[in-house]
Amino acid sequence: AQSVTQLGSHVSVxxxxxxxxxxxxxxxxxxxxxxYVQYPNQxxxxxxxxxxxxxxxxxxxxxxxxxxxxxxxxxLTKPSAHMSDAAEYFCAxxxxxxxxxxxxxxxxxxxxxx
Amino acid sequence: xxxxxxxxxxxxxVTGKKLTVTCSQNMNHEYMSWYRQDxxxxxxxxxxxxxxxxxxxxxxxxxYKVSRKEKRNFPLILExxxxxxxxxxxxxxxxxxxxxxxxxxxxTRLTVL
Numbered sequence: 161a162q163s164v165t166q167l168g169s170h171v172s173v174x175x176x177x178x179x180x181x182x183x184x185x186x187x188x189x190x191x192x193x194x195x196y197v198q199y200p201n202q203x204x205x206x207x208x209x210x211x212x213x214x215x216x217x218x219x220x221x222x223x224x225x226x227x228x229x230x231x232x233x234x235x236l237t238k239p240s241a242h243m244s245d246a247a248e249y250f251c252a253x254x255x256x257x258x259x260x261x262x263x264x265x266x267x268x269x270x271x272x273x274x
Numbered sequence: 275x276x277x278x279x280x281x282x283x284x285x286x287x288v289t290g291k292k293l294t295v296t297c298s299q300n301m302n303h304e305y306m307s308w309y310r311q312d313x314x315x316x317x318x319x320x321x322x323x324x325x326x327x328x329x330x331x332x333x334x335x336x337x338y339k340v341s342r343k344e345k346r347n348f349p350l351i352l353e354x355x356x357x358x359x360x361x362x363x364x365x366x367x368x369x370x371x372x373x374x375x376x377x378x379x380x381x382t383r384l385t386v387l
Contacts, residue, residue, distance in 0.1 A: 169314065192374050203278075203364055203378035204317075250317065254374040261307075261332075262374060266316035 162187040162253050166265035174273050179223075179238040181268050183251035186232065191253045193234040194262065195225055198248040207249070210234060211256070221245070246272045276301045278379035280365050286385045287355055295350045295363060295382050303369030303377070306348040307332065308340065310361040311381075317364070323348055355386040 167182040185191060195207040208219025215227040221244075225236045234251060248269050254262040278299045287293055299306065307322035309332075319332030323342040337359055339351040352359060365379040 194375065196376070196378075203380045204366075204376070205378065206375055209375060252376075256374065261319070261322060262376060264309075264317040266314065 162191065162255060162263050164251050164253050164263055164265035166249075166251050166268050168268055169266065170269045170271060172271040172273065173241045175243055176240050179236070179241045179245065179270065181236040181249050181251075181270065183225075183234045183236065183265060184232055185234060185251070185253045187253055187255065189255055189257060190229075192256050193225075193227060194252040194254075195219065195223070195234075195236050196250045196252065196264075198250065198267075200247070204250060207236070241270075241272050243272050243274065246270055276377065278365055278367055278377050280363075280379040280382050282382060283380060284383050286387065288387050289356055290354050293352050293355060293384075295352075295365075295384070297348045297350065297365030297379060298346050299348075299365075299367045299377070300346065301367060301369070301377065302345065303367040304345070305368045306342070307366050307376075308338070308348070308350045309364045309366065310334065310359075311364060312361050320350070320363075355384075357386050360384060360386050 163186045165184045193210040196204040197207045198204045208217045210227045218224045223238045248267050250267045251265040252262040281296045304325045308320040309317045318334045321340040323329045363382045366376040
């Protein structure tokens with residue numbers, strides 16, 4: 161069984177500040193991990209993914225995430241927030257050897273203040 | 275262009291009136307699924323399909339039906355909608371070399387009065 165916990169349903173930052181969105185997972189096997197972003201009134205799109213290659217993964221729009229096996233974490237970061245980063249962010253985990261069924265976290269809403 | 279389309283994008287209906295939300299993909303993906311998104315609950319899977327004529331229940335299947343007669347289409351059917359099915363619905367696909375990456379449709383906002 162696998163699960164995802166996203167700490168904080170809302171995260172508020174000032175423009176130019178560091179963005180840190182937390183994701184912890186539980187999986188019985190080495191997982192695939194994903195971050196998706198949902199802009200207002202849109203569907204979800206892939207931000208970045210970890211598939212057992214490099215543990216530091218770079219995604220679109222300056223975001224990156226680091227897979228830490230010892231901490232079972234996959235936190236999403238961006239050095240400097242932009243107003244356009246305001247969106248809902250979802251962490252997801254799936255079993256690479258099993259079905260295609262991912263498990264999603266409940267999402268974190270990122271609010272960026274001017 | 276690779277895409278997942280959903281129709282309609284917005285729908286307001288009344289309790290008990292059967293409706294269908296269509297989903298179509300042009301990526302030749304084997305796997306398709308339906309999710310509903312509700313505030314504070316994130317994405318919950320309703321049904322999924324591993325291939326044509328192969329469907330299975332997700333986490334919240336009650337009140338929904340699906341069919342997969344063709345690889346590209348995966349309609350979601352609400353035989354007798356109720357107000358608690360008011361939600362934002364997403365269709366998603368994956369397969370081939372995508373390795374579990376989900377490709378999402380734009381969403382259908384459904385209101386059941």
